[in-house]
């Protein structure tokens with residue numbers, strides 16, 4: 001079962017962006033959201049960890065917190081959220097990315113990842129992130145920033161994509177003209193012949209027009 005938001009356009013004061021979002025299964029522990037605000041487009045993605053639904057609770061709490069305070073500095077927001085009580089005793093990875101016209105800024109922790117896919121290069125925005133501990137267990141969020149040019153595509157995804165697909169295939173698909181088709185194709189990259197997925201997969205694609 002898919003939770004699939006088809007491609008939408010958002011015009012914020014700092015530029016025009018198209019985005020697509022896909023989280024599967026909808027009953028898993030991955031969460032993702034995109035919100036357009038006056039000063040930018042905010043992407044948040046969380047891959048929860050922990051038994052008895054605690055991972056899902058933690059991931060949802062992270063998304064809800066970011067959507068409630070989209071302008072807060074991402075590193076400060078993650079540091080404030082790194083509290084078992086605020087995350088329902090679960091743990092989660094975290095990526096927050098804010099696209100503001102000609103640049104993207106954010107912070108992350110864990111093994112979810114964010115790439116900036118350009119015509120002839122890929123910038124791994126989360127290359128320096130610390131995988132463990134996760135949010136809720138004493139995380140060390142690391143900030144990132146990069147220029148953003150027209151046509152650049154931001155890909156934020158959980159490890160269900162990064163661990164099971166070839167980087168060249170991911171980059172090729174992320175450059176597809178239709179973002180909603182690209183999001184679906186990225187999930188198909190990791191699907192087993194049995195139709196099962198190796199892990200929950202969440203994918204957000206944002207392209208600056």
Ligand SMILES: [Mn+2]
Nearest residue numbers: 047159160199
């Ligand atoms: Mn995962």
